[in-house]
Amino acid sequence: MSAPLVDGRVHVRAPGKLNLFFEVGDVQEDGYHDVASAYQAVSLYEDVWASPSDEFTISISGSVDVSGVPADDRNLALRAARLVAKKAGYRGGVHLEIVKHVPVAGGMGGGSADAAAALVACDALWGTDLGGPQLQQLAARLGADVPFALMGGSAVGTGRGDQLSPALAQGRFDWVIVPAEGGLSTPDVYRRLDELRTHPDIAPASQVPVVATGVLQALRSGYPVALAEHVRNDLQAAALSLRPDLATALEAGLDYGALAGMVSGSGPTLAFLTADPPAALEVQILLSAAGHHALHVHGPVPGARIL
Template sequence: MTLPATPPRVHVRAPGKLNVFFEVGGVHSDGYHDVASAYQAVSLYEDVWAQPGDDFTVSVSGSVDTAGVPQDDRNLALRAARLVARELGHDGGVHLEIVKHVPVAGGMGGGSADAAAALVACDALWGGDLGTQGLHRLAARLGADVPFALMGGTAVGTGRGDQLSPALAKGRFDWVIVTSEHGLSTPEVYRHLDDLRARTDIGPAPEVPTVDAGVLHALRAGDPVALAEYVRNDLQAAALSLRPDLREPLEAAESSGALAGIVSGSGPTLALLTADAESALELQVTLTATGYRSLHVHGPVAGARVMAG
């Protein structure tokens, strides 16, 4: 008896990210901003399985609340799959199964990680050979954080954040992240930043955003104490203005041993830098006991990659 063939299935894992440093320029006429960011990929992952389908479909589950994740063509991973199909001239479809562990609308690039994973998975499933350059070209069309989710590690992003240069980072950096039940809209946070700057509530936009050299020196030295002096996020003022409840856990963390605390990306996830893994675990226990949902992660880690099995 001949058993029916099992359809091929490709599993790709992609990391979430933290913006160790994030400087935002003024708003352009198209509503976008130039930025300068030091990205670090961390050990909180999105898993995507791709298998042949008659159409382009997606299912979403995970350890985080996925209620707000679209399961139609608004989903960035589905858009990524369609891009690969057009690029390869593939006339079939794909079903994507996404299992999320990165907070949704949390400022850690979970949707971008899904898209990066879908690019790699579909290219592998359909026998493409787009290579690093081809995948990054498609990634840049999907959003500023997607190329970094492909690359992983530590990198400096300029322009819209998608012009990436790898940055040397020695050793390991340990972070505690504090998650929130309710996400923040990235466009809303940027608009509020522009409003705060227009009212002179905060300083003006830099003419040309740049990453402080101190950040790069600290990363290169593998020195979290030195890095703590330079971590910064221009979106933090806007995120805290929209969500003042985030101030309390930030202050609690800094008084409980965190070297530094910042809002991650557009928030509301908080990223708390610690001296080492032991300090991170102690801080996580303290914050959890206080009632905050916290996780210990470390970076840098690899970008989107095919998993065995």
């Protein structure tokens, strides 16, 4: 196979994510951690257009600062395209145009969403028809969050976070997110967590990480108040240790009426759960008036889809 089977461009949109619950086990011999996460895809999206090309190239723009996003083979989306080509035996290339709206290095999986979108877009552009299971296998090779960006909705992730099981969620959950200037390196946050855990008061539990039953019950009920009682992120202490300035905004969101507030993933984006759309609007307005960049999003939403 050498020529694209679809003329023109393919446009795919993939969502960012929030970790509603994130329990981190102790560091393993290989330096990684087992985790248990409850993911929710939210209405802040990455857009990827795939066009026929003889080579693998990429262009990046967006409503967020993209200056730190690599435009070479370090980029997950470009690596995703190469994986599809290798799997399908396709000998051509592709040009990926990425328009980013998820904060870069913000703990919301924007790069993973790009990769998921690239998998779907290249599969459609080249007519390779790999199908969901094979795309999920390729996604797992790219990182723990890429399979969820393909799936969307709500899910439980275990192992390294890529062993996914869909989680039943009713209704709509409204969030206000506050992106912070400057990203946080995920490896740096994990290293800081390991340092903090040398203190006996915050040492990790010895058992395999699991998602609390209360989180799953709250998602099934569709009641934000119930979910607010169970949101948790083991990486939050480490992220706040590296970025103590985030604590002020975190306290402000709670003072302004959010049901719960937390660092999203490895940070530094903050996420505030609210009771309903009017409550989210109020929290967004108050945070904005206090000088914070605040966005209202909701979930769950579908994973990577062709538009």
